[in-house]
Amino acid sequence: MESWDPTERDRVAALCEEHGVHTVECVIVDTWGIPRGKRVPVRQFLRGSGFHIANVIYTWDPTCFIFATPWVDEEDGFPDMHAVPDLASFRIAGWTDGVAIVMCDTYDTVTHEPVAMDSRRMLKRQVQRAADLGYDIDAATELECHFFKDNWQPLYDDIDCYSIYRGFEMEPFMLDIRESLRKTGIEVEATNVEYGPGQTEINLRYGPVMDMADHTVYFKYIVRLVARRHGLRVTFMAKPYLLEAGNGMHVHQSLLKDGRNVFATTDEDSVLGNSVMRRYLTGLLAHHKELQLVMTPSISGYKRVQDYSFSPTQVTWGLDHRLVGVRSIVGSGSGNRLEARWAAADANPYLVLAGCIGAGLDGLENDYELMPQVIGDPHADDSWERLPGSLDGAIANFDTPFNRSVFGDDFVENFLVMQRRESQEFAEHADQGEDVSEWEIRRYRAVM
Numbered sequence: 001m002e003s004w005d006p007t008e009r010d011r012v013a014a015l016c017e018e019h020g021v022h023t024v025e026c027v028i029v030d031t032w033g034i035p036r037g038k039r040v041p042v043r044q045f046l047r048g049s050g051f052h053i054a055n056v057i058y059t060w061d062p063t064c065f066i067f068a069t070p071w072v073d074e075e076d077g078f079p080d081m082h083a084v085p086d087l088a089s090f091r092i093a094g095w096t097d098g099v100a101i102v103m104c105d106t107y108d109t110v111t112h113e114p115v116a117m118d119s120r121r122m123l124k125r126q127v128q129r130a131a132d133l134g135y136d137i138d139a140a141t142e143l144e145c146h147f148f149k150d151n152w153q154p155l156y157d158d159i160d161c162y163s164i165y166r167g168f169e170m171e172p173f174m175l176d177i178r179e180s181l182r183k184t185g186i187e188v189e190a191t192n193v194e195y196g197p198g199q200t201e202i203n204l205r206y207g208p209v210m211d212m213a214d215h216t217v218y219f220k221y222i223v224r225l226v227a228r229r230h231g232l233r234v235t236f237m238a239k240p241y242l243l244e245a246g247n248g249m250h251v252h253q254s255l256l257k258d259g260r261n262v263f264a265t266t267d268e269d270s271v272l273g274n275s276v277m278r279r280y281l282t283g284l285l286a287h288h289k290e291l292q293l294v295m296t297p298s299i300s301g302y303k304r305v306q307d308y309s310f311s312p313t314q315v316t317w318g319l320d321h322r323l324v325g326v327r328s329i330v331g332s333g334s335g336n337r338l339e340a341r342w343a344a345a346d347a348n349p350y351l352v353l354a355g356c357i358g359a360g361l362d363g364l365e366n367d368y369e370l371m372p373q374v375i376g377d378p379h380a381d382d383s384w385e386r387l388p389g390s391l392d393g394a395i396a397n398f399d400t401p402f403n404r405s406v407f408g409d410d411f412v413e414n415f416l417v418m419q420r421r422e423s424q425e426f427a428e429h430a431d432q433g434e435d436v437s438e439w440e441i442r443r444y445r446a447v448m
Contacts, residue, residue, distance in 0.1 A: 004048045008087040016042050016100065019092045025101040026050075026085055027217065029119060030057045031415065032297065033348030034447055035221055037083070037104065045085070052080035052109065058117035059414055062298075062447055067421060071117060071414045081115050082107045089214045094183025095225050101184070103214050116410035119350035123213055126357040126406065133364065135255040135262065137209040137357060141216045142250040143345045145223060146240050147173075147198040148233040152445070155198035155232070159244075166193045170200070173230040177202070180226050186215045196245035206252065209353055216249075216349040237444045238301035238344035242435045246304030247345035248311060251356050254337040255280065263336040271319070271373060272330055281317060281338055282370050283363020284326050284356065287402055288315045288342065291359065292387055293394040293419060294351040294407075295343040298448060299426045300440040302390050304344060307379040312342045314384035318374040325387075328373075342387070346448035351407070358406035391423050 015021070024045040027037040036057050056078045059069040072078055089103035105124075106115040114121045130137050147155045147170070160166040167174070170193070178188045187205040194201045202223070204215055220236055227234040239246040255262045255276060263277040272278045296302060304311045312325040319328050327339040338360075343352045378384055388394045395416060404412050430439035 004087060009046070009048060012087050012090050013046055015090070015092060016046065019100070020098050021092070021100045022098045023100075024085075025093070025099060026083065026104050027101060027221075028053065028057065028083055028104050028106060029217055029348060029350060031059065031117065031119065031348060031351075031418065032062045032448065033217075033346065033351075034062065035217055042100075050082055050084040050104070053083050053106075054078055055081040055106075055115065055117075058115070059418060061418065061422065061425075062443055069414050069417045071410065080109055082109050082112075088210070091185045091218065092183070094185070095180040095222055095229075101218060103217070116408050117414065119348050119354070119411075120213070122407055122411070123210065123350045123354040123357075126354045126361070127210055129361055130255070130357060133361065135257060136259075138206055138254050138256055138261070139209040139212045139353060140204055140206040140252040141212060141349060141353075142201065142203050142248075142252065143216070143219070143236065144194050144196075144199055144201045144245075144247040145220075145234050145236045145345060146196060146247065147200060147227060148235070150231050150233060152233055157197045159195060159197070160193055161195045163193045167191070173226065173232060174200070176230065177223055177226045180222050181219060184218060184222060186219060186222075194245060196241065199245055199247070209253070209357065213349050213353050233446070235445045235448070236345040237440075237448055238296065238298055238346050239303040239436055240300075240441070240445060242303060246301075246309065246311060248304070248341065249343040249345045249347055249349070249352060251340045251343060251352060252337045253340070253356060253360070255360075261334045261336060263330075263338075264334050270370075272328060274330075274336070276364065277328070277330075277336065277338065278370055279363045279367050280360040281326060281328065281363065282368035283359040283361065283366070284338065284340055285315055285317060285371060286363065286366075286368050287355070287359035288325055289385070289387060290397045290400045290403055291355040292342070293391075293398040293415070294355050295347055296391075296394065297347055297419070298344070298440075298444050299391055299422065299430075300436055300444055301344040301346065302388075302394075303436060305387060305389055310341075312387065313389070314378055314386050315371075316374045316378050316384050317371070318378075321374055323378050324374050346444060354406055358402070362402065391419060391426075395419050395423065 083104040085102040093099035189203040266273040316324040317326040318324040430437040
C-alpha cells in the first residue's frame with residue numbers, strides 16, 4: 001500500500017497552516033461518478049492514517065440502494081476498505097474558508113492491494129501504460145449542465161445559445177462559480193449559454209490527465225455547492241428534457257513527449273498528417289461501441305443519443321465536425337487534439353478517460369486501418385455503423401477482452417450486474433412512454 005512522501009506531507013501541512021484549514025473533505029468517487037467520502041479534522045488528516053469506509057459504495061445503485069453482487073453481499077457482511085488520500089490531488093477549497101479537499105485511493109484491508117473496483121486506479125493504470133510507451137497525456141473535459149430555480153423549474157424556458165445578454169443575467173452566480181473554481185486551483189477557460197433551457201457549458205483548461213479527472217469531479221461538486229448558495233439547483237443528468245438539448249462530456253486529448261504535443265508534428269502524407277494521431281484515432285474508433293456503457297451509464301442517457309442532437313449516433317470521425325463520434329482538430333500546432341464526443345455529463349470521468357486512453361493506446365500498439373472520415377451529413381448516410389440506442393444494447397457490447405484489459409475482470413462482471421439491474425428497475429417501475437420518466441428524474445437529476 002502506498003504511503004505519503006514526507007516532502008509532500010510537509011507541503012500539505014504548510015498549506016493547511018497557511019490557509020487555516022480545520023477540515024479536509026476526503027473524496028472517493030463511486031462507480032456512478034458520484035463523490036462520496038468523509039470530512040476529517042485537519043490534525044487527524046495529517047496523521048496520514050486515512051480512514052475506513054464500506055466497500056459496497058462501488059456496487060450500490062445511484063440512490064445508495066444495496067443489493068447482492070459478485071463484489072459483495074450479505075455473506076461477506078459488507079466489509080470496509082482503507083481509503084488513503086492522494087496528496088497530489090490536495091486543493092484548498094475556493095468556495096469557503098478553512099476547508100481543503102483531496103481524492104482518495106482505496107485498498108483492501110487484508111491484502112493491502114489496490115481495490116479492483118476503484119475507477120481512479122483504473123485511470124492511473126492507463127496513465128502508467130502510456131508512460132511505459134514514452135508518452136504523457138494532456139486532456140480537458142468539456143461539460144454541460146442545466147440550472148434550475150429552487151423548485152426545479154427551468155431558470156428560463158427559451159433557447160438563447162451563446163447569448164451574451166442572457167449570460168449577463170446569469171453572471172452573479174456564474175462569476176461565483178468561476179472564482180470558486182479558480183481559488184480551488186481549477187482554471188476555467190470560458191463559460192457560455194448553451195442550447196437548452198437554463199443550460200450552460202463550462203470549459204476547463206487543458207492539462208495533465210490525472211489532474212483533469214480530479215478537477216472534473218471537483219468541478220461538478222463545486223458547481224452544485226455554489227448553485228445552492230444562490231438558491232439554485234443544477235443537474236448534469238444526460239437528458240433532463242426529452243425535446244431539449246442534453247448534457248455531454250466531450251474529452252479532448254493529446255499525447256506529449258518531452259513536454260511537446262506529439263500530434264503537432266507532420267510526419268506522413270495523410271489527412272491528419274501525423275502517424276501517432278492517426279493510430280490513436282483508430283483505437284478510439286475500434287472500441288467506440290464497446291465503451292458506450294461507461295460513456296453513457298444511465299437510462300436517460302440513451303434518450304440523448306439522437307440524430308442531429310450533437311450526440312454521436314454512429315461510429316464516425318471527421319475534421320472539425322460536430323456530428324461525429326471523434327472530432328479531429330489539426331492545423332493548430334500545439335493545439336492539435338482528438339475530441340471524443342460520445343460521453344454523457346453524468347458519466348464517471350475516471351472510467352471515461354481510462355476508456356479513451358486505453359482505446360487510443362490500443363490503436364498505437366495495433367495500428368488499425370483508419371476508416372474514411374465523414375464528409376457532409378453522417379445521419380443521412382446509412383452505411384455508418386450505429387451505436388446502441390438503449391442501455392440494453394450497450395450492455396450487450398460491454399463484455400469484451402478489451403474492456404477486461406482496461407477496467408479489469410472484477411469491474412466488468414460487477415458493472416454488468418449493476419447495469420442489468422438498472423435496466424430491470426426501469427422496466428418494472430418507470431412509465432415506458434417516450435418522455436423522460438419521473439423514475440429517471442427522481443433517480444438521476446439531483447445526484448448525477
